Amino acid sequence: MRRKLTTLWRIFLGGTNNFVRNAWLSAAAMAVMIITLTIVLFSVIANATFSYTVQTIRDKIDISVYLKDDVTDTRRNGLITDLKKIQNVRAISYISKDQALKNYININKDNVDLQVAINQTDNPLPASLQIKLNDPDHIESIKTYLEKPEIKALQSDETSYSGDRKEAIDKIAKATSFIRKAGIVGVIIFAFISVLIIFNTIQMAIFNRRDELSIMRLLGAGKWYIRGPFLVESFLIGVSSAVVSIVMCNAVFSVANSTLNASSFGLLDITYASKYFAMHFWNIVGAQLLLGIIIGVGSSFVATQRYLRMKRK
Amino acid sequence: MILLDRVSKSYSKKSDSTALERISLHIEPKEFVIIVGPSGAGKSTLLKLLTREEKPTTGKIIVGGIDYEHLKDKDVPRLRRRIGVVFQDFKLLPNKTVFENVAFALEIIGISTKEIKHTVPRVLDIVGLKGKEKSMPMELSGGERQRVAIARAIVRQPKILIADEPTGNLDPKHAWDVIRVLEKINRFGTTVLLTTHNQDIVNKLKRRVITIEGGKVTSDHSGGTYRA
Numbered sequence: 001m002r003r004k005l006t007t008l009w010r011i012f013l014g015g016t017n018n019f020v021r022n023a024w025l026s027a028a029a030m031a032v033m034i035i036t037l038t039i040v041l042f043s044v045i046a047n048a049t050f051s052y053t054v055q056t057i058r059d060k061i062d063i064s065v066y067l068k069d070d071v072t073d074t075r076r077n078g079l080i081t082d083l084k085k086i087q088n089v090r091a092i093s094y095i096s097k098d099q100a101l102k103n104y105i106n107i108n109k110d111n112v113d114l115q116v117a118i119n120q121t122d123n124p125l126p127a128s129l130q131i132k133l134n135d136p137d138h139i140e141s142i143k144t145y146l147e148k149p150e151i152k153a154l155q156s157d158e159t160s161y162s163g164d165r166k167e168a169i170d171k172i173a174k175a176t177s178f179i180r181k182a183g184i185v186g187v188i189i190f191a192f193i194s195v196l197i198i199f200n201t202i203q204m205a206i207f208n209r210r211d212e213l214s215i216m217r218l219l220g221a222g223k224w225y226i227r228g229p230f231l232v233e234s235f236l237i238g239v240s241s242a243v244v245s246i247v248m249c250n251a252v253f254s255v256a257n258s259t260l261n262a263s264s265f266g267l268l269d270i271t272y273a274s275k276y277f278a279m280h281f282w283n284i285v286g287a288q289l290l291l292g293i294i295i296g297v298g299s300s301f302v303a304t305q306r307y308l309r310m311k312r313k
Numbered sequence: 314m315i316l317l318d319r320v321s322k323s324y325s326k327k328s329d330s331t332a333l334e335r336i337s338l339h340i341e342p343k344e345f346v347i348i349v350g351p352s353g354a355g356k357s358t359l360l361k362l363l364t365r366e367e368k369p370t371t372g373k374i375i376v377g378g379i380d381y382e383h384l385k386d387k388d389v390p391r392l393r394r395r396i397g398v399v400f401q402d403f404k405l406l407p408n409k410t411v412f413e414n415v416a417f418a419l420e421i422i423g424i425s426t427k428e429i430k431h432t433v434p435r436v437l438d439i440v441g442l443k444g445k446e447k448s449m450p451m452e453l454s455g456g457e458r459q460r461v462a463i464a465r466a467i468v469r470q471p472k473i474l475i476a477d478e479p480t481g482n483l484d485p486k487h488a489w490d491v492i493r494v495l496e497k498i499n500r501f502g503t504t505v506l507l508t509t510h511n512q513d514i515v516n517k518l519k520r521r522v523i524t525i526e527g528g529k530v531t532s533d534h535s536g537g538t539y540r541a
Contacts, residue, residue, distance in 0.1 A: 003423045010420050021408045215404045218364065219465070220393030221421040 011225065015232020025205050026237055032201045033241035033296065034248070036194035037288050041249055043187035049273045050179050061136035065146060066126040066157040069097070076127075079154065083131060086141050091132040100125040126156040195295055202234060202299035206307070213307040227304045234300035238292030246288055253277055314473065314504050315340040315363065320372030322358055332358040334528040335372070340506070342472070345499045347515055348508040349539045350525035356508040359525065360477050363506070364398055365389050377472055394422050397466030397503070401478040403458045405450040405465075411437065412446040415465045422469065432468060440464045440494050456487025463494050467503070474498060476507045480514065488514065515539035 019026050067076065080092050095103070101123045108114045133139065145151065146159050206213075216226040253274035277284065317338040323331040333355045340346055348356050361367040363376060365384065374381040377395060384392060405414050415433045424432075437443055440460040450458055459479055466474055476495060480488035492514055499505045509515060515522060515538065522537030523530060 006425065007423060018408055211404075212406055212408070215406060216417075216421075217390075218366070218393065218398060218404065219418055219421065220390040221417075222390050225421055 011228030014229035018233045019236045037245040047183040063131040064160040065129040068156045199299040203303040206303040234296035238296030242288040242292035314342040316375040318373040345520045354525045355528040397471035397474040399476040399479045401481040403462045436468045
């Protein structure tokens with residue numbers, strides 16, 4: 001047992017020494033690995049941000065039902081209860097005439113003429129029900145209900161199904177949905193290419209040191225005793241790269257948030273992206289470390305395998 | 314100690330690619346044997362067969378009681394740990410210090426760190442490298458590098474030491490330093506197999522000389538000489 005522990009310790013120490021003594025080679029492999037991990041991380045965050053954008057836009061889609069002034073509280077509550085029974089309805093909020101006026105004044109507070117005009121008339125705005133939906137694409141059941149003659153009789157104006165807005169929102173939703181899908185494909189392609197590059201880099205690093213492997217073999221070292229330090233070295237490259245990549249991303253978000261005070265970068269909503277980064281920080285750290293270690297150790301394992309095969313002649 | 318019985322080795326099926334042809338040899342324990350012959354005669358192939366870097370095409374090899382015919386691949390590292398090998402190109406690990414290069418041979422057989430710290434300086438002293446423990450191979454001269462390789466080969470106190478042209482890359486002074494170390498090791502009881510081109514060394518040593526030419530043993534004399 002003690003002997004095995006000594007061997008493990010020696011393998012670990014050997015790998016650490018190699019990592020330090022081959023500083024340039026380690027740095028080169030790390031540079032490629034950092035780029036790999038950062039690209040993957042950014043792609044994942046960008047993807048999450050696009051999903052969030054789509055969701056935010058879809059959340060804005062609602063139905064406004066304008067009520068006549070003479071609708072009683074009882075009748076209105078009955079209407080709300082009936083609407084809540086429809087499956088697709090997520091929430092209903094009631095906006096009274098007074099509230100509607102306040103909202104209107106608030107929105108137009110800079111328009112003095114309008115303020116004066118409003119004060120000279122009675123409140124012309126109707127009370128309304130704002131219906132939030134689970135799925136804005138399927139409003140038929142609500143529409144059928146609202147168009148019943150006895151319900152229609154309670155309404156002062158045509159119901160607003162977000163009108164033109166919905167069409168525009170649909171277009172944006174479609175576009176973002178496409179971008180989101182493209183994002184997922186992009187993440188996969190980037191990850192694949194990056195893995196290939198880092199795999200090649202580590203393979204080349206080991207190819208450069210194939211003589212070392214054969215010397216160790218000639219001295220009678222076992223397969224794992226030879227391979228171990230190489231795996232430890234790649235493990236260290238993976239871990240350091242993951243840490244550097246996360247520190248870099250963290251710095252980018254901090255700078256974007258504080259110094260530049262930017263809220264979006266093209267289609268990327270940086271505020272949300274940095275919030276997402278902070279929210280999932282430990283998951284991201286774990287995933288980056290795992291990815292770095294898997295790519296590093298995996299490449300090293302495959303590369304050493306080639307030189308550890310015993311000659312059979 | 315070493316027995317070769319009608320050993321042949323060819324690298325392809327063509328008859329002209331035969332590196333060794335029906336070689337039979339018997340080397341006793343504690344012998345100092347010099348193998349000579351022109352380049353491409355098959356000397357290195359013979360040594361590679363002994364360290365099991367290559368397998369014979371036909372014939373039987375027994376080293377230290379181990380019959381290579383029954384040796385499994387997974388047991389090869391264990392065999393190599395029992396044979397010390399010194400190469401013409403030193404084959405030192407470039408990223409390890411002198412001490413670590415020698416210690417490596419002990420580490421792979423699971424010797425404790427305490428014992429390594431005790432043994433390695435003693436062996437470095439024998440080969441005349443006291444004080445060079447922390448040097449990297451790059452910082453050493455050819456002769457010094459070869460002596461590190463010898464220290465690494467003898468630190469496990471092997472019964473057999475194979476030295477494949479260890480003086481090939483050295484000037485006469487350093488070459489003799491290396492030979493003196495090999496003689497010293499032989500006096501301690503290790504069987505030494507040395508291949509060399511150096512006529513002066515062969516003739517002055519007056520040991521058993523085996524000449525290989527064209528893959529065949531053409532002469533085998535005790536206290537022999539070498540005419541290149």
